[in-house]
Amino acid sequence: MKKIDFILAGVGGQGTILASNILTEVGLELGYDVKKAEVLGMAQRGGTVESHVRWGEKVYSPLVEEGEVDFLVGFEMLEAGRWSLYLKKDSTVIVNRYRIPPPAVNLGKAVYPKEEEIESMLKTIAEQVFWVDAMKIAQDLGNPAVAGVILLGVLSSRVGGSSDAWLKVVERLVPAKFQELNRKAFLAGQEAAST
């Protein structure tokens, strides 16, 4: 069993926690040893949130090492950029084309980097960088809160293998009345990945 390291990065309130819980349970479902580390200290106050999820035959550290991440999922463009030191040549990066300007940017005291700048930075390190309009797809589905599950759909396509385990876990971890919506969101993510 090959080890697979994931980092999910976003801003408090974007649903990275649910997504990392799903990813963790999928790993377990697929028979991996799994660990997950989260720093949520001030997440609710609009800060950065990061989840490390590791699958492997036997996983020791819950933290992904610099230069070792296999899949980086940026729920927000700037946050994707922040983890570049963790990337390597054959990392896959999935970036939600969505920006949440930090306060200094709103105040006109800092500049939000251009999409092309983030893209080119990521591309010089990692060969595979995919942009997804997860927020837009989520809005089309009628609920911006499912953007995270859409990104998981994209991720599952890149990780490969059957999506049964993924769907099963998604359905188990979301509230019953949102099951159908999240299922659609996951599949929409998979579709976005194939286009």
Place this chain on the structure above:
Amino acid sequence: MKKMMTGNEAIAYGAYLNGVRVGAAYPGTPSTEIMESFATYPGVFSEWAPNEKVALDVGIGAAYAGTRALVAMKHVGVNVAADSLFYAVYTGLKGGLVIVTADDPNMHSSQNEQDNRNYAKFAKIPMLEPSDGEEAKQFVGLALKMSEKFDTPVMLRSVTRLSHSSTPVEISTDEPPPPAEPPLYERNIRKYVMVPANARLRHPIIEARLKELAEYAESLPINRIEPGDDTLGIVAAGAAYQYAREVFPKATFLKLGMVYPLPEKMIREFAAKVKTVLVVEELDPFFEEQIRLMGIEVRGKDIFPTIGELSPSLIRECVAKAGLPVDSPAQSEVAATDASASIELPIRPPMLCPGCGHRGLFHVLREANVVVLGDIGCYTLGAAPPLSALHTCGCMGASIGVAHGVSRAGIKDRFVAVIGDSTFFHAGIHPLINTLYNNSAVTTIITDNRVTAMTGHQQHPGTGITLQEQETEAIDLEQLARGIGFKKVDVCDPYDMEKLSEILEDHLASEQPSVIVAARPCVLYTREKSTPPRVDPEECTDCGACLELGCSPLMQEEDHVSIDPLLCNGCGLCMQVCPVGAITRD
């Protein structure tokens, strides 16, 4: 069957499985979820105490009465509880007592990064340190048994990376033991009344017990030598063990589950087996110094930092620098380092939420140009720019005492103390009494947002609800201040900045000890929202007055300011500060 659990959940589960019936804690990252999780198990009593010392006394009482008890706190909470910790070590207990200290290397959300393993040595109490959820669950059971066998409380140390990491934990099919019939209280005055004559009898018992514990540690299966390649012999415990295992999959390890007292014979046997002994530990050289005292040569803090967290990458880097054998990381990071340096990514510091009542208060305080002796909680963010209106924050409850000291030293500036409601119940009542008793002209402002917001919205004595969701008496801050004897007490909604400002001026001018309760529930907790106002771009003069509130929905556009209606909570503070009335609500 296995289930993913955080370290905190696993500790709570272990306590439940092993018959713990009473749990007490005060919230504090990264420990908070231990008691939140324990509270959900059937047949247990679990509470938020006003502070860690009270929590520990509650646990000690339960254990005196013969019940197994769990007490949890963050590392600095042990400072608050230390007085109780030290006497409990002397008296011992009837039922098992586990005290969890959740340390925070790297200060993800703390004011310092003290290494609480030092408390074990200082208080002469055994300490265990699990390295994953499964161990956390099991170690709680072992700690309870040890507590009863050796008649001492036992500490269990966690760190952020254990408390907040999820790992698979085996779910037991056994039920926890049923509660025993209530026994008669054991009235043993010599053992439980720590007057000097009795305490003197206890001290030799504590010293002898430590020796027995050290002997016990030699055969304890959670301390073990994991054989491997003998070039490097690594001593490690807890999260650091996992990082080191990741970096050195083939080395010989001494994995310590019990971090105090240490098994000296086992350490000697281990050191004799390997060429170099390397201690991998976060923060202080706690193992290293003790092993050196045994006369064994070790490498440790000459290689690794005493500051911050370790990680596999950092261990690899430090070990390679020291010229010891280690696999270099799989990938060259040169490309990544260069590319990352090529663009600047603005940071995303935490800030007061849109709609937060604290914002109104700090705007008023800044306008009044007062020195603010502050405290710990969300309101500490009043120190962040552009508000920049809080000038000290040391530990829970420090604000009022510091303000009194400042007042007695005498300064030209006007000043106030600012303290949150949960923090006030934790450690603010005594210094408040002191301002009255020693008659100083301190105005204490209590930010009453009706919840412990910073740590994720826990109940406290002012909310009228307990941890296990029972309704209870809500302690009224205004009544409390009046009951203490304060003559000058006012309550004001910090959304009403004009009125708050008037009250503040009145209190400052009165030059007597006084209290202002700034009352506005936390909007992140109540989830209440009003219609967002709009900026009329024609009227807006782009003066920047509203931006000085530091509220994230307010955005600088080309030549005016706009409000993001999705982020805005509709508190209306910006309408109050706009000098030209350009911000209005339909």
